[in-house]
Amino acid sequence: MIERSLFNEEHELFRATVRRFVEKEITPYHAQWEKDGVVPRELWLKAGEQGLLCCTVPEEYGGLGLDYLFDVVVFEELWRAGASGPGFLIHTDLVATYIMSFGTEEQKRKFLPKMVTGEWIGALGMTEPHAGSDLKAIRTRATRDGDDFVINGQKVFISNGQSADVLVCATKTDRDAGAKGVTLFLIEGDREGFRRGRNLEKLGMHAQDTSELFFDNVRVPAANMLGGEGEGFALMMTKLSQERLAQAIRSATVAETIIEWTLDYTTQREAFGKTIFDFQNTQFKLAELKTQATLARVFTDKCIELFMQGKLDPVDAAMAKMYTTELHCKAADECLQLFGGWGYMWEYPICRAYADARITKIAGGSIEIMKTIIARAMKAEHDRQ
Incomplete structure (x- = not known):
């Protein structure tokens, strides 16, 4: 299998910290938060204490001044755990980014330090x-x-x-x-x-x-x-690639996670004297999804690399968003089927993942908008030749 080469040892140590935080402070309570319809403010303060919010904000504004991959680690670990409640991505990747990119010195000093600590939540x-x-x-x-x-x-x-x-x-x-x-x-x-x-x-x-x-x-x-x-519309347009990349990171991560859950379930669950995985249909479905998820991961990681170099093209971001979110929804649907009736029960993560998945084809620009962007670029390239 292809190994990811983006992250270094420091990133992986941070990932272990984030994973422990998720296991201790989020996973045990997430079901209750789903009933409440909101995540408590205390979680934001705890995340701020652990340095999980706005990792790229410079030290002069209260942050850690780390690279974008630290934010990526936080997002991936939340989604890998099925923790769709904490709106850290909007707070960190969008609101703080807008303030960092376009804010005055006074605005940065007023808003960013409290966003880093979780005292103020961004939307x-x-x-x-x-x-x-x-x-x-x-x-x-x-x-x-x-x-x-x-x-x-x-x-x-x-x-x-x-x-x-x-x-x-x-x-x-x-x-x-x-x-x-x-x-x-x-x-x-x-x-x-x-x-x-x-x-x-x-x-x-x-x-x-x-x-x-x-x-x-x-x-x-x-x-x-x-x-x-x-200038607002022009400023928003400059951040669309980053927003769509974040959607791709989410969908690539969740697709991989859903496949892992399903492999684990089907190798243990039995029917007609053998495991669900022993049926050729199961093997073929999972083999196809694994291949597509690997392609999605490689392309998404390349887009992350390009973004960090300031070279992510809006068309590449649109393709990443379109492909990964469609795969995300497909994986949720096909894997739920392999869980049978249990897949339809809210207590199973695959059921919640299925419900959570659908918004990805709408948020950050609909699939249809992505296809329009890609098609227009194709036409423009054709006309130049």
Whole structure:
């Protein structure tokens, strides 16, 4: 089997620390959090104490200043354990990254140290009831009033929304300017007029709070603007490859894990005098999935390497996201079948993995958007030849 060459000894020592943390602080309680619909804030503080949040944030802002692979290790160990509740990826890979990349010195010093410790939880406020993948169609308004902006509107499907202390929020500062009218703001969770709606009931990811958010004349200082006025859409576009890479990392990891669970189950479970694995259908299914998961892993790791070199192409990120998430859903479906009736029981991890899997083909840009990006690039390359 192909061995992964991205990680060094320091990364693997950190992985052991993360794995122990997950086994002690998350796995025993995750089923209850699924019933509660939210992860307790205490977990965020414990993760911060262990250095598991925002690993790449420089020491001057309270972080450890480590490379991106340390964040990857945290994400992989959560997903390998089936711990879909803690929204560390949104917090670390998206919100903190936006602040690090586009924030002023004052913004970095205000928000990042508390995000590193887990005192403040981050959320990304992009999607609206009528605007999902088409971000330039958002309607949440930010209107200038002296040195402040007044924000009115609504967001939906916001992960970490019930818990968020800081929100990177996309608004329209010029409703007639299309993409050039989008502006980002950092909004604190205790601002007057900011209200959290329902904690939404979902097919899967039951322990991760996902909310409606409402803005009723929320007043924020112009100093809370992230980047320049009208630059929001362009800034969001620069981070899409990283977001899609994170989705690929998740799906590649979960696909591998599901296959391991299924191999273990089918080699022990018996029917008609032999194990489920002894049937040729089982062997063929698992052989196909193992091969596809290996290809997904090699390509995803290459994309991680390119990202760390600043060379990850948006088309490669789209291909990684498309292929791995489709495989993720396929593996969950076909492996659940091999568990038989037990696969349909919530107490079995494969059942929860099946429910959690479906969002991956939507979040971070739908599969259809990925195919459009890839096809357009193919056409452009063809026209250049």
